[in-house]
Amino acid sequence: MGFSGLREFIELLDREGELARVRVPVDLDQELGAVCVTSLRGRGPALLFERPGGKDIPIFINALASRKRYALAMQCDQQEVHREWNRRVSQPLPPVPVDSGPCHEVILQGDDINILELPAPRLNSLDGGAFLTLCCHHTRDPVAGFRNVGIYRNQVHGPRTLGILSGPYTNFMLQHRKAPTEPFPIAIAIGVDPRLVMAASCPFPFGVDELAMAGALRGKPFEVVQCKSVPLLVPADAELVLEGYLKPDEKQEEGPFGEFTGHYGGLKMPRPTIHVTALTRRKNPILHLAYQGAPPHETDVLTAVGKESEILRNISLAGVKAVHLTEGGCGVFHVVVAIDKLYEGYGKMVGLAVFGSPSGRHIKQVTVVDDDVDPFDPAAVEWAVATRVQPHRDIEIMNGLTGIFLDPSLPKEEQEGPARTSKILIDATRYDAKSFPPVCLPAREMMAKVEKDWEQYGIGKPTGNKH
C-alpha cells in the first residue's frame, strides 16, 4: 500500500488510526502548543488542526513523532527501517522537471503576498513571535551549482519578510559562505512528501542532493517545477512555497524560540532576513509544522532515524550491530551503539568513528555497549554502564569539537558563535572480555525450554526482559 505526497500520507495515517482531527478552533498563541505537548506526552497520534486560530488553513503537526509512523512513511517494518534506508539511498533518484504542479494553483507576487495570513503559531510562552518550523529550504551552491535541502526555523517578521536561523556548520551555510555578500536565492517548500522532510533533516555530506535521496527513499523521483521569481526548482506537489532572497546585510532581531532541547536556544539577536518575492500555493493548502520543545517530540524520531541509518552506512568498521539516538538526548545528543567487540580497544575506536562521521556532527555522548545489550532499552544501557565501566579507564572527554549552537549548556559565546563543545565517549563494553566475569543466567537450553513450556507454570505473560 504505497502513497505519494503529503495528502496521501495523511490519509494513510487516518486509515491506520494514527491521526486525530481537532475540529474546534484552537488559539495560535500557546493553546495549539499546549495541545501538542499534552498529546506527545501521551504518545498521541499525528494531529490535523482544522481551524487553527479560527482560520481555514489546517495545520498538520507531530506527523513523524513515533517510530511506528516513521516506518509507515518508509513503507516497511519498524525493524527494517535502517536496512531499508541504506538499501534505498545507495541509489539516489534525482528529481524530474515538469511544466506545472499543484503548488502553482495560486501565484502571489509583490504586494499581494501576506505571510501573516498563514496560521503560524507561537508555540511556547517565551517565544519571540510566530515561527514556521518544518520549512524545506531549497538552495543552490553559488559556485558548484548543486542543490541542498535543509530545515531551519523561520520567524514570521512581516507580510513579506522572514527570519532564519541556520547553524554555522550546516551545508546551507557552507553554500551561502561561498558568496557571502550576494543575495542568496531560497525556495522554502512547506507541506511535502514526508520522505523529503526525512532527507532534509539528515546531515548528509556536503554536496549531497536531498531531493535525490528523498526520491530514493520513496522509490520514485520527485517531480519539480521552476519557481516564479528565483532560479530554483521545488516539488510540484508542495502545499505552499515561499520564494525569496536572503539578504545578509539586512538583519532583524530574531528569537528567542523554544527549541527541541526543551530550552530556549538561538537567543534574541539580529539575524539575516529573507525577503519573500513570491508565495505560491495550492488553492486550499495545509500548513505542515513540527512542535518544538522538550522531548518526547518529533525531533526524537525524525532526525534520529536518518542519522542512525547514516551512521550504520558510513562507519566502515565491522561489527556495528545497532545504533540508537535516544529520546532523552532529544534525538540529537546521545547515541548508543551496540557492537561485536572484535578486539580490545575496539569500543573506543567505534565511538571515535561515530564522532567523526557526518551524522556525528551534533552528537555529544557516545555510549558503546556489547551486543548482548539492547541499545533501545534504557535500563539495559544503564546496566552496562553501571557494571562494565571504570570511569578513569573507560570514559574519554574530548574538547573543542563541533557541537550544536542550540545546546543550552554551552557558554554564551559558543551559542552565539562557533558552537565548539566537549564530548564524552563511554566505552561500556566488557574490558578484557576474555577475563570479564560472565553474565549470570541459567543455561541457554534451560531458558529455551522454559520459554517453550511457559504456559504450564500459570504465571501469565512473560516480562520480555532479556536480563
Ligand SMILES: Cc1cc2nc3c(=O)[nH]c(=O)nc-3n(C[C@H](O)[C@H](O)[C@H](O)COP(=O)(O)O)c2cc1C
Ligand atoms: C523540525 C526541525 C527544525 C530544525 N530547525 C533547525 C534550525 O532552526 N536551525 C538549524 O541549523 N538546523 C535545524 N534543524 C536541523 C537541520 O535541518 C539539519 O541539521 C540538517 O541536516 C541541515 O541540513 P544541511 O546540513 O544540508 O544544511 C531542524 C530540523 C528539524 C527536523
Ligand SMILES: [Mn+2]
Ligand atoms: Mn545537505
